[in-house]
Amino acid sequence: MGNIGASIRREREQRGWSQARLAREVCRAAGVVGEPVGRQEVSRWETGKRTPREWLPFIAAALGVPVEALRKPQTAAEPPLPTLADYLPDDDPLAALSAHTGRRIGAGQVADLKQRVHGLRLADDVLAGGDLMRPALRELRSAVRLYQEGTHSELTGRQLLVQIGELAQIAGWIASDAGQHAEAERIYRLGLSAAHRAEDSTLAGNLLGSLAYQRTNTGDLRAGIDMAQAALHSAEDAPPRARALYFDRVAWAHAKAGEAQPAMRALGEAGESLAQHGGEDEPDYLYWVDSGELQVMEARVFTELRRPLRAVPILRDVLGRYDATHARELALYLSWLSVAYADANEPEESAAVAERVISLSADVASERTAERVRVILSRLQEFPDVPEVSALLAEHETACMRQL
Template sequence: MTGSIGANIRRLREQRGWSQARLARETCRAAGVQGEPIGRQEISRYETGKRTPREWLSFIAAALGVPVDVLRTPLGPAEPPPPALADYLPEGDPLAPLGGCEGRRVGVGAVGDLQQRVHGLRLADDVIAGGDLLRPALRELRSAVRLFRESSHTEAIGRSLLRAIGELAQIAGWIASDAGQHAEAERIYRLGLSAAHTAGDTTLAGNLLGCLAYQRTNTGDVREGLIMARAALENADGAPPRARALYLDRVAWAHAKAGEPQPAMRALGEAGEALTGHGEEEEPGYLYWVDAGELQVMESRVYTELRRPLRAVPLLRDVLSRYDATHTREFALYLSWLAVALADANEPEEAAATAERVITLSADVASERTAARVKVVLARLEEFRDVAEVRAVLEGAA
């Protein structure tokens, strides 16, 4: 019965286009209480069946504008529970210490050194494409796993090493994906997921599963990508605001790729709402790049994917006017969405000029993602082949 109540709460909330935070506020208002004695996390637990509303059930029903019995009544066969992070762990235990191994004792110094190498690799990824960075990334990951398995350490140091391995797997997986090595990237992400899960770091696990979801979405398995993105979101209780914003961005993208505009826009709205909660809370360093500008990037991409150029073009131009052009790969990617949006807006000459810049920038970048986007742009321009500027671009590319 608890599962049915949770499914009904979620269904009615989504029908109204409310976020979980909005439902929490409306429930408190219906109860006539000051402040927010229940919040988004509590609503999430109700919806996933982890907790029963009990005394709050009548107030949730009032907030949703339905009788309590509506929430208690099963609508049909019970839905299977949403996937959990653990459902995506690799088989076996790839991080198990080697049996009978009495390796050298490591402490905080080894953890600090590993964290510095992770950060260095992350900074390198800002300016070096996956094809050029994959070998050193894999070398660092193998070295980190060997350090954990072959050394002796305290439990606390072990958890710190596992978190560092998880972060290293996230960036190494991203690099492998950018290089077009998608099977290798998935294996790396799942290894990192195992490390984060073993360390008890749900925020890092959610980030890794979200990265895997993003790859699945972009490589054609959109429905599975959406399931994974939602699992990352639903199973990350207590994640800091910027992490939740990142998870929601990936949900929005998956909905957009699935051609589902309303859920995509709701997720974007919830991402913006989550980011407003960012303050001085403690959070992992790898969230440094999640800000209002990055949410604007995703918003513009979603609008482009949904063929809404009147919204996409101004956003993309604004983003590009402020973007660091030394980050060549990302600059080329964002220009590629602008080229498509301009074509959708029936501006073939501008689309051609933008496409020319994409092709020029991509020529010197060893990134499968930029190469794939060039193909998308050229395919979109085919409709305007009779326009001289477009024909010149298409023939030049050929």
């Protein structure tokens, strides 16, 4: 990134603006009709892919700084932000068997693999990690062997790498849901290698963002924030729904760290990105990113920041129309509602929702739901004198004793 690009990004981020917001402000400063400058053009300036020669005075005017402030070298002693390359495996796990000597692989095998990957993704909507771990790993190993041992054209090889990356993302997600965090990280990094070799920055951003989400949820908050930011900045040209997903992960990482303002800014950026979605080419794996999912993340962030009056209405609205066949997600979303009720000093409501969470989680082989049950019960310990709470805690303790 050149000095000008780095300066533009620094000034924009200091104001909490998105790239789309800066693009609008530049057009306004230039007094032009329409939007000849858009988010992608700002991204090209910031990454040094294009120099904003004639636009530079208007960029400076929009940011409220002299032109020279954007031209001069940065003197800040801050370390550079992490990039996606910082998280690639030390040894490329896909390079060891790069001498292809096996059967010829063509478009048909790639199409079959793509169909199986999407089928696994759809299965994850209704089954938990403990149920899908074995088939997911089996598919991933098979796909890697297909790439390493077969012969194929450069285009087919790239398509295979993309499918390996997509498969690694869902397999890593499944492993994480099963509580196999070390295995999940290994799988995610394998996927990062595949996406990097395929030059698919959107897929790489999804993989690194997934790893960031796991790190955040397992308590490594600084790494979670750095990874989520690196995923976002590595895929500046990603389609709108992908960027909305990346911003959501940034918001969650900041919320878990108790950093309210950057979390809220990222939520706003996610909504703005999603609003730009409409008819563009995008990967199949973004099918589930919609306004309802962004609402859920918004409510989760509010809950994590102990703002129950903001969280409860959103969660009740989303849960009122949620697909009951997705038992794991339903249990997870209800768990945040239960915690939000407790934060709002409504322990009776919290206990009622918690009972439903426990019931839904009983037959779900997911470490995520198990952890959320533990969080709820710990929170409800603060209300031992409320009859509904004491009854729930006693019943859960009895059930645990029966399992011993």
